[in-house]
Amino acid sequence: MYRAGEIASLGALHAVRCAGRLLLVVQVEDKEVRLLDETTHRWARLPESDLIEVCTLSGPAGDELLLIGADRTRIIPRGALESLFARQPGPASLRHRRGRRHRARWPAGTQEHESxxxxxxxxxxxxxxxxxxxxxxxxxxxxxxxxxxxxxxxxxxxxxxxxxxxxxxxxxxxxxxxxxxx
Missing domain, CATH: 2.40.10 (Thrombin, subunit H)
Incomplete structure (x- = not known):
């Protein structure tokens, strides 16, 4: 974990259009992935340690986000993706009021399989x-x-x-x- 003023180790930046949103996706310190909804400027966090590729899939309820990691692949359905951003209003909300971070979690409905x-x-x-x-x-x-x-x-x-x-x-x-x- 990094402290204020320190620079975090960032991985590759991915940009993908999914469910009507332009999402910027970046690996942070081999611990989590951060997603920025460019339209609403809301952030979300996911506990992915080795992100390789990000794509959009057509699903039964609309676009879904495909995250291919080094050891597993996950699909986040549209509803779960929307709820992920709904509960993350901005970068300041990533911190608990005492300065501790909330643990990043996969949203309900996420499908996954091992590679x-x-x-x-x-x-x-x-x-x-x-x-x-x-x-x-x-x-x-x-x-x-x-x-x-x-x-x-x-x-x-x-x-x-x-x-x-x-x-x-x-x-x-x-x-x-x-x-x-x-």
Missing amino acids: WLWVRHAALLPGGDTYAVSDGIELAVLGTRDGELRRTIELPSRCTALTAAPSGELIVGTPNGLILFD
Whole structure:
């Protein structure tokens, strides 16, 4: 934990549009993730220690937030996402009146499943039914909602980046160039 005047260790900044909100998502000190709703300027906190990727999914009740971590994936439904911001009116509310922090919790209704490998790179595949993850050596395609393993591929070279093209191809960046999977 850091004190006033100290600089916190921040991870990558993610921006995603979900449920009509522009959310800025950042890992703070390998302990939690902070979300800023850019529209209302309200903050929320989640107890995620190793965030890799943030995406939006279409769900039965509207957009849902997909958080892919190093060891597990979580889906926060629209209603839970809205309630998360409703009870967090601003940065000052992150502290208890005596200066202690409230413990970050996952909102009710959050779905989660463990990953098949230690994730270093991730990409949501077109359609949103599956996503790809890599630990650097191996590539796995998983079901978004159930975490079921759909396919594994041993890569010929170390994965340094992972993304999906709108037409469905999976693109893997390696030190030796790109690998394209249909």
